[in-house]
Amino acid sequence: MEPSIYEYPAIFRRVHMERPGEIGAEVVFMHKVWRRHLKRPLRRVLDVACGDSPHGLALARAGLTVAGIDRSPAMIAAGRKAAGTAPIRFYRRSLERFRIPERPFDAAFFMSETFPIMTDNRALLSHLASVGRLLGRGGLYCVDIDRHDGVEVVAARKLWRRRTVNAGGTRVDVREYHRPITWFSGMHSVYELECTIHFPAGPMVTRDIVPVRYTLPCLLELAARASGFFTMVACYADLSFTRPIEKCYGRWLGVLRRV
16 A cells, blocks of 8 residues: 655645745734734644644744644654754644543644545534534634636546655655546545655655545535534735735635633
8 A cells, every 4th residue: 555645744735835934924813813813812722633843833932832643653753853952842633533631722623634534524514523522612613625616527537737846855746647536426626646756775655545525615614613612704815914815825714712
């Protein structure tokens, strides 16, 4: 069985085309969202699907208490190493259902492309309930989601894009595929990521199959209410308070409040 690109945290970020300054811009925008919508001081924050938690590390270094959850032991190990003595704790947990031994948080965030992989209704509602139980009343959950339209529906596995990236001097050949889905599925698409990492000792191929649910602001609002834990209070396009959601270019942020 081929390994996942998530087992190589330093390479993963280059493969996913993270831009210089992107993490910092996201943290700055979340601070603005919290100041606008959180009705109490911000002290404790939960990073959901944290990976090695660069956002959480920035928040911890700014004086907040942070906990992160992720399912990847390699990413968590990288996060613990990077954190050093910063006040951030990591927990290996499933995203669909989890508990951690922590006091209630003031805010939580899911700042990645991963949220739409929860394609089953029960998994999505269980996830929202898990986060809701860890937030105090009035706490905020910020969910960052890519705009998903324009994906080609295919009848057979089809190459979408190929590219090459350099990760710290290591060449990585990337191939991305679309895969077919059934018409009645809760998925919008199935994305396959194949990476050939050219290590000095020889090439290594990783493969990740990522189901994607078509997630719109109205559907997130519906799921929030159905969970019994949240209501959606705002939706912002492209890290902006002024861009209309109908002019969203690449991503949007749903802001849920714990009821």
